[in-house]
Amino acid sequence: MSNRAADLDLIALVEATAPYPPAGAGLAAEQTAIIRMCQSPLTVAELTAYLDLPLSTVRTLLGELVDRDLIVVCDSHLASPAPSQHVLKAVINGLRSL
């Protein structure tokens, strides 16, 4: 269940597998937009905001695109409730230097 469309994490990264949407694929306009926007990885949250659609709708659209191998989704590997001291220290230093 953990990887179903409904559970796609808000900060999971989405990337298109092709440089442009396939012609005649019968995609919704929003799905074409997703492929264009995700030429480099973009989070589900950002996609949702740019598309101005409810999250649940975007997840459904993404699920269909994944099924058709038009996008891949990558869970960010450090998105964990228990990050290392090293990562926390790096974030603190990064914030200080902003």
Add this chain to the structure above:
Amino acid sequence: MDFGPSEDSGRIDVMELDQPIPGSVKILVAGGFGVGKTTLVATVSEIRPLQTEEALTEEGIGIDDTSDLAQVGDTLGLAQAGDTSDVAQKTTTTVVLDFGRITIGDDLVLYLFGMPGQNRFSFVRDELSSGAIGAVVLVDPQRLADSSPSIDYFARHGTPYLVAVNGFDDTPRYHLDEVRVALNLDPRVPLLSCDARERKSSKQVLITLLEHVMSRLALGI
């Protein structure tokens, strides 16, 4: 436009991408309505604060009267999907989620999510808090009780959090000790004052939270 429920879209395989994926750290910014969550996210985010909407069903909210739904939106100033005149048929409403991003380096990104404080949005909070390393609870010294549901939530779920009192120039003076007593706050929970409009102050809130998470980690909590 209708994006009705699709057929079962099945499993989504998490795949390796071609290029390295930056690691991420997720922090929540919670508190009562109008306390300054959006301001804090906007002050430190490198991108224009994004707002996403989460559709809420009656079932999700746990109330069965659509007139209550309208009231929820009105009370919270939330976006209402559609016209209120057809509220009798309405089965969903939306809650606006704030989202910000701070790039720490080539391989690390900090994400901030605003989180509604009200108990009736608890299922959105579960979704948002998944994977979060900690939370900032913003409180308005004049409306301390508004932030209690957020504090209770994080205490119950064992999420590391701190309380930041968001004060403005015209805010009546208060003592942090009094706030701690009024909120019945655990002595181990960091409590500080901030001005969410100030970048430096907002950064300090996040740094204090991260240091708190580190110290808990060191203690094996």
